Amino acid sequence: MDYVYAPGKNHLFVPGPVNIPEPVLRAMNRNNEDYRSPAVPALTKTLLEDVKKIFKSTAGTTFLIPTTGTGAWESALTNTLSPGDRIVSFLIGQFSLLWIDQQQRLNFNVDVVESDWGQGANLDVLESKLAADGGQTIKAICIVHNETATGVTNDLSKVRFLLDKYKHPALLLVDGVSSICALDFRMDEWGVDVALTGSQKALSLPTGLGIICASPKALEASKTSKSVKVFFDWKDYLKFYNLGTYWPYTPSIQLLYGLRAALDLLFEEGLDNVIARHSRLGKATRLAVEAWGLKNCTQKEEWFSDTVTAVLVPSYIDSAEIVRRAWKRYNLSLGLGLNKVAGKVFRIGHLGNLNELQLLGCLAGVEMILKDVGYPVKLGSGVAAASAYLQNNIPLIPSRI
């Protein structure tokens, strides 16, 4: 078996895939089952219902598609739009870039609004475009809630505010891959039309489920969409929902039970507590970065991400060497800088089923690596800054009080 062993736990701090909690691993440790028996539809029904809660939606319809985030993107686009439709899409980092590439290859007319990498979506440009679009040629706004490459969180409520301000009917399609279940996200309140995530992100499952929530308006739009699709077609799902058998093709039994366990854990902790925990982890990480004398790739506080921190390194250091060294010497997995920020940035993912002491172990490791590569860090400084904040803010674990 191809396995590059190292003693102790692997410290997994890429911004996905993330650590799977033991109860989820246990739930998935099972043989296949006939998905046409009465058991699997009964299970699926609870999942489709409960998964709405992570979107904070009651009006939405959910889809669990055996695919990745990339496939979920494709499903969101091809079900609601037709080739040639004008989309306003924000390019702010590698993942928004890839989504835009997909939008273009799917033959939409993509109106790209670009920002520097490290900045959020330029909503002023959006406003001017909306203001100018009396003819309502814009069919959708596509926006990444949290750009994983740069650690930038966009303000979705503001997008909704602008759409409402201009009474614009454009659909609001949101990539929540590295935000949903970790950051504050409000499908119904913010009038999001399609939101999506992947199972291997904040839900802390293996890769394999594209999880999508569609508003009534999105479902309505899907009836007239002319994009070609079969595998990703919501209609096939809706047909089987009506039949009560739920699956147009074979689901992964293991992921269904895994999702059940993951949702149970989320609800046991409380979604708001989960979000608060991510807020603590993000804040603590940023305090450490500051203590090290390094800069956050994210340029303004309003965009700081609580699920991933992209750290800029001095020009005399290759950030890829930091990532290599983390793996080779400390059994620590960090995120590379991608594309425009390759070599300049390394990333600490702090999302999913993760606690504060895990993060502090990671931060202690990063300090040693920084020293390894010649950066004059004061060892312990980041941990001290993070700890000072955390020691004041970590609550007691409710089940253990």
Place this chain on the structure above:
Amino acid sequence: MDYVYAPGKNHLFVPGPVNIPEPVLRAMNRNNEDYRSPAVPALTKTLLEDVKKIFKSTAGTTFLIPTTGTGAWESALTNTLSPGDRIVSFLIGQFSLLWIDQQQRLNFNVDVVESDWGQGANLDVLESKLAADGGQTIKAICIVHNETATGVTNDLSKVRFLLDKYKHPALLLVDGVSSICALDFRMDEWGVDVALTGSQKALSLPTGLGIICASPKALEASKTSKSVKVFFDWKDYLKFYNLGTYWPYTPSIQLLYGLRAALDLLFEEGLDNVIARHSRLGKATRLAVEAWGLKNCTQKEEWFSDTVTAVLVPSYIDSAEIVRRAWKRYNLSLGLGLNKVAGKVFRIGHLGNLNELQLLGCLAGVEMILKDVGYPVKLGSGVAAASAYLQNNIPLIPSRI
């Protein structure tokens, strides 16, 4: 947890998903990993190479796409063909029907050759179409190797023979979902251009990998295909193959290690021994059906499938009641009759990691159920017929001699 408990093992005899062997469950029982570390590409490289062996191909290029068989179909079609292309496609049962539906929705020009359900692909009609196609308007032949709904195996070597006879350049696209790793399949020898299967079938994994092998000719065709696709686009894979990182988006770490284990087991048993085992299981099942005085849905011996047997029930019996009863009283999962043969047929899947005594337990169960629903079966008769054959033909287990 939504779990409908029954004592003892579930006897899983649907034709997919199938039983997962313990070594594969063990291999998948693991946390996520950074797929950009050196370990995962190294593992992937061995998989892409070794998976060719199950296709009996050395010339092909393989893809492991995080999807199901339906997605693998879509990938095969959209990478090699352009909208409007003429396809000859054989409708012989529910799965070929669904593939044809997909072909039509993807805007190909589908020339459907229909047979009675229970018959194989009508290759005489294919021959006349090829003979008449001097202009080479047929771009591809799409054929299901083993129609899971009716238990019919088509003769692919004959399709190749006809294409060669008429020197026809059409691509040969094969759904091997319920055949590959279980029935004799020879990618290179038969000149198959795209073949595909799903992980949850004879490979005995969970659902989640569409496994595709493309001939050099298919790869060449993919360069000019005008079908719209992104998630299923081979080009994205080939780009990352060249980079040595292999993955355009996040794979399931668990399925990669699971596939490694599944291939190791296959090679330990020997692919030809695996095929011989399926041949024994198929033959034994058919002997039991005969002993019960029932008919095989498959109309001629030349089409008999060694991975699934569709059994016709007398008109006074609803085959769906057999399936329900199997689950409710015997913890046995059988396959329903689908579409045209709903109510008329139940199916015994005998593929994947399965041995003879498991099958005999299933056959003994079917006998009791037949009696339950009022069919005058002689209990023990099917088991006796199957055993008489098996006792003469089961080899010693090589590792235990």
Place this chain on the structure above:
Amino acid sequence: MDYVYAPGKNHLFVPGPVNIPEPVLRAMNRNNEDYRSPAVPALTKTLLEDVKKIFKSTAGTTFLIPTTGTGAWESALTNTLSPGDRIVSFLIGQFSLLWIDQQQRLNFNVDVVESDWGQGANLDVLESKLAADGGQTIKAICIVHNETATGVTNDLSKVRFLLDKYKHPALLLVDGVSSICALDFRMDEWGVDVALTGSQKALSLPTGLGIICASPKALEASKTSKSVKVFFDWKDYLKFYNLGTYWPYTPSIQLLYGLRAALDLLFEEGLDNVIARHSRLGKATRLAVEAWGLKNCTQKEEWFSDTVTAVLVPSYIDSAEIVRRAWKRYNLSLGLGLNKVAGKVFRIGHLGNLNELQLLGCLAGVEMILKDVGYPVKLGSGVAAASAYLQNNIPLIPSRI
């Protein structure tokens, strides 16, 4: 890894260790935990309480000792008796023999009552000994409830009847290793003083827990016992029970969670339903043996065991060859004949988390093996006889009605 692979499931029909159900495997798939945290004592408390139910005891005190059945025997003896104490003990097969060997080596004065292997305990001799024991020199009766080597179940209620008849205060110590959780067992009603089983038997767990229930009278006796013991000393357990921390030394966290899951499954099925299932499996097996024209090692119907059937083979056959062949050709694990019945008997264990179709697969396998070794069996005959009975007697699975 030392693993002798064979395709498909291993058919495990030795009378222990037995098949572990998936929910139990899942529950045990976990890291270690600090057993001095509040969680483990809380879990342990539920186990000690619930495990009484499998003994049908409310008055008893239970112990979960990290050991095997052999250790549980030793614990039962050394806690209640003193060296030199007179014990009446019944020798009826290999396991009662081993227990007697232990009793002798622990320096008790063992009054052995021997029967032919295949017969139950000679209770007439017991009666005469009790009648003659006006001086109450007999301190304990040691009896194996179900002799696993010969498939003999003793009548414990009769032992109690005799003790009561003669108003004899001897302790009643019962080996319930292959009976408890599978056969009717009534600790309190039958006045059993110590009963014990092992986790790998009808509870369907891995080996590693000796499970003991002691009556108040047994606990009282333990206060004056002079046998030397430390590891097996109940006093150490009772001390930690009082402290509320429960464990004098480190327990297996995995087995504790596994036992929790095993008990949950037992109670979900219903203990009486579990016993009824074993009754069906035993009866079906015996009908098959009869149909094959073979004899049960158990000489009278009153002693027939519902957890294991020892089958006598004709003198021209070596029963060990049947067991070897089962493993080498059919991936079937049968029990050897032991000691006096070595070569003459093979054993089919039918206890634990097992259902009827599993058993029928085993019986079909035995038929083929009998033919392999030259016995003129009619293939299918045993399965037919067993099925005829089962088809009339299997209830619907309650959770699936």
Place this chain on the structure above:
Amino acid sequence: MDYVYAPGKNHLFVPGPVNIPEPVLRAMNRNNEDYRSPAVPALTKTLLEDVKKIFKSTAGTTFLIPTTGTGAWESALTNTLSPGDRIVSFLIGQFSLLWIDQQQRLNFNVDVVESDWGQGANLDVLESKLAADGGQTIKAICIVHNETATGVTNDLSKVRFLLDKYKHPALLLVDGVSSICALDFRMDEWGVDVALTGSQKALSLPTGLGIICASPKALEASKTSKSVKVFFDWKDYLKFYNLGTYWPYTPSIQLLYGLRAALDLLFEEGLDNVIARHSRLGKATRLAVEAWGLKNCTQKEEWFSDTVTAVLVPSYIDSAEIVRRAWKRYNLSLGLGLNKVAGKVFRIGHLGNLNELQLLGCLAGVEMILKDVGYPVKLGSGVAAASAYLQNNIPLIPSRI
């Protein structure tokens, strides 16, 4: 299921049971098997042979007894000694105390040599006893290699030196429960006669195996030992070793495969590298303790333990509150102070499959807890001290260079 959930990994830093690595969990995730089939003896043979390596013995005979460390103690004593035999035994903490209690209850004549808790075994007293024992009345020296309660490692080579100096034939019996596989241990070189450990300690398995190595001299002594024992009797094992079936009673199949995996990991890392890793972890922990301004319970450097550090707290702090708070707020499991040092000491276990970043996470947690309970620690100070040492001393992971 009784499970006190908290987000993220549990940080398990008690000195046993310790973290189980994933490959070991995977190896144990399996059904039961017939231990009388040819597979299990073949596996056992490799284990008995390879397990000698962790003792650094070639001359020894090994036993894998289904029990805990307490049972392994009992096995060591009762197989080599007879009631009334004079033993010199060192009382230096809770575990040596418990062993002495066992020795006394087993009716040996225990000559207790007591030290202050925090000191090592008083070998000067040993020397005077040996010098005075011309009559060779001392039959065995019993010594705990690493006292887990106080973090004290004794110098075994010196014990051997003294025995040799006085040409004394006493057996040397060593509790290596928290040392073997983690600290330097040399069975043959040091002339140890019986050494033992438990699976849940440095081997990083679940509880359930008492692992014993006996020298030829110990085996010889076992032939004349008059202690009463059955379950723990080596003779029964040796009888089955000779038969090639190895097991006098049912082993845990899961633990056998788990031990195979654990040994494979140990040998892959290299036993000397494992010991060096523990040396780093121990040193780093002590540097942190010093930086916090706290004292080690261990009174002299020569006794410092590399597997557990017992930290003395100021008198105004209850160390039990530190342990409670660790669990309740930080999901961190620390060791309590036991018996004489209850309330005064908390313990950090750093043994088994553990790496440096895990330890640093723990140390960061301890700092926050110290602050929580009112100790004026400088946050980050311990981590800084430990990191400064580790960053200079951690080697590259060999498999990843």
